[in-house]
Amino acid sequence: MKSICVYCGSASGNSPAFHRAAVALAAQLVSHELELVYGGGDVGLMKIIADEMLRLGGHVTGVIPQALMEREVGHSRLSKMHVVANMHERKALMAQLSDGFIALPGGIGTLEELFEMFTWLQLGFHHKPLGLLNVNGFYDHLLQFLEHAVFSGFLKAEHNALLIKEIDPSLLLSRMQHFEDAIQAKGIDFA
Numbered sequence: 474m475k476s477i478c479v480y481c482g483s484a485s486g487n488s489p490a491f492h493r494a495a496v497a498l499a500a501q502l503v504s505h506e507l508e509l510v511y512g513g514g515d516v517g518l519m520k521i522i523a524d525e526m527l528r529l530g531g532h533v534t535g536v537i538p539q540a541l542m543e544r545e546v547g548h549s550r551l552s553k554m555h556v557v558a559n560m561h562e563r564k565a566l567m568a569q570l571s572d573g574f575i576a577l578p579g580g581i582g583t584l585e586e587l588f589e590m591f592t593w594l595q596l597g598f599h600h601k602p603l604g605l606l607n608v609n610g611f612y613d614h615l616l617q618f619l620e621h622a623v624f625s626g627f628l629k630a631e632h633n634a635l636l637i638k639e640i641d642p643s644l645l646l647s648r649m650q651h652f653e654d655a656i657q658a659k660g661i662d663f664a
Contacts, residue, residue, distance in 0.1 A: 474505075474507060474572040474573050474602075474649065474650060475507065475508060475572055476507060476508040476509070476510050476534070476570060476571050476572050476573075477502060477507050477508070477509060477510065477571060477572065477573050477574070477575055477646075477649075478510040478511065478567045478568065478570070478571035478573070478574045478575070479498065479509060479510070479511045479522055479574075479575050479576075479577060480511075480512070480574065480575070480576045480577070480579060480582075480583045480586040480587055481495065481511070481517070481518040481519055481522060481576070481577035481578065481579045481583055482517045482518045482519070482577070482578055482579035482580055482583060483512075483514050483516050483517040483518075483519055483579075483580075483582070484516075484517040484518070484579075484580065485517050485518055485521065486517075486518065486578055488609055490608055490609035491518060491577070491578050491608055491609070491611075492518075492521055494577060494578070494606060494608040494609075494642070495518045495521040495522040495525065495577060496521065496522075496525045497642050498522060498575070498577065498606060498642040499521075499522050499525035499526045499529060499531065500525070500529060500642075501642040501643050501646050502526060502531060502646075503526060503529040503530065503531040505646055505650075507531075507646075508531065508532040508533070508534065508552075509522065509523065509526045509531060509532070509533045509534070510534045510535075510536065510567055510570045510571045511523060511533070511534075511535060511536075511567075512535065512536060512537060512563070512567070512582075513535025513536050513537030513541075513547050513548055513551070513554055513555075513556075514535075514537065514541070514546065514547065514548060515546040515547060515548040515549070516546050518577055518578065518579065519548075520548065522577070523535070523548055523551065527550060527551070527552075532552045532553075533548075533551045533552050533553075534551065534552060534553045534554070534555070534570060535547070535548055535551045535553070535554045535555065536554075536555045536557060536563050536566050536567045536570070537554070537555070537556060537557070537563065538556070538557055538558065538559050538560055538562070538563050539556055539557070539558065540559075542556060564586060564589065567586075568590065568593075568599065571601065572601055573601050573602040573603070573604070573649050573652075574587075574590045574601065574602070574603045574604065575603075575604040575605070575606055575645065575649075576604070576605050576606065576612075577606050577608065578606075578608050578609075578611040578612075584615075587603075587605065590603050591603055591635070591636055594635050595632045595635060600653070600656075601652075602637060602648075602649035602650075602652035603635065603636055603637065604636075604637040604638075604639065604645045604646075604648070604649050605636055605637065605638050605639075606639060606640070606642060606645055607638055607639065607640050608640070612638075616638060619633050619636070620633070635656075637649055637652070
């Protein structure tokens with residue numbers, strides 16, 4: 474892995490734990506010599522992780538639609554910024570530039586991006602690790618719902634296991650780096 478796409482909120486949330494998690498994840502990415510790919514915003518958790526990466530000397534690539542340059546206040550100090558036509562191009566380019574994906578806390582956009590990559594992984598459209606950093610129990614109910622989907626027969630347990638869930642960014646990155654070995658060991662079949 475050389476680059477990780479991080480999906481996260483354009484808001485900062487109402488807990489200092491979210492801020493701390495973005496800073497801690499940035500530190501882990503830099504210590505593992507991983508580049509950050511993210512949505513290019515200069516607001517919320519997006520700004521926090523990008524600023525911390527840059528402060529630590531990391532490489533940060535932003536991808537933002539032209540229409541959101543002003544709304545999300547496109548970050549002006551990134552290593553590289555791609556301005557694209559729309560959200561579809563944004564998500565496709567972020568996926569193309571990344572060797573793995575992590576979701577920090579966020580809103581509907583973060584969830585949509587997480588589940589698109591989760592769907593593509595389940596269907597075998599990509600074989601890149603997908604991680605969820607469950608900060609301060611933020612994703613507890615979502616993880617319970619996924620278990621409910623398994624119990625109800627709409628999601629295979631082995632597909633649910635493709636989503637790497639951790640509360641510690643160091644452990645999350647370690648598991649992501651061994652994703653292919655874990656998949657082979659478990660004999661997980663895509664789609």
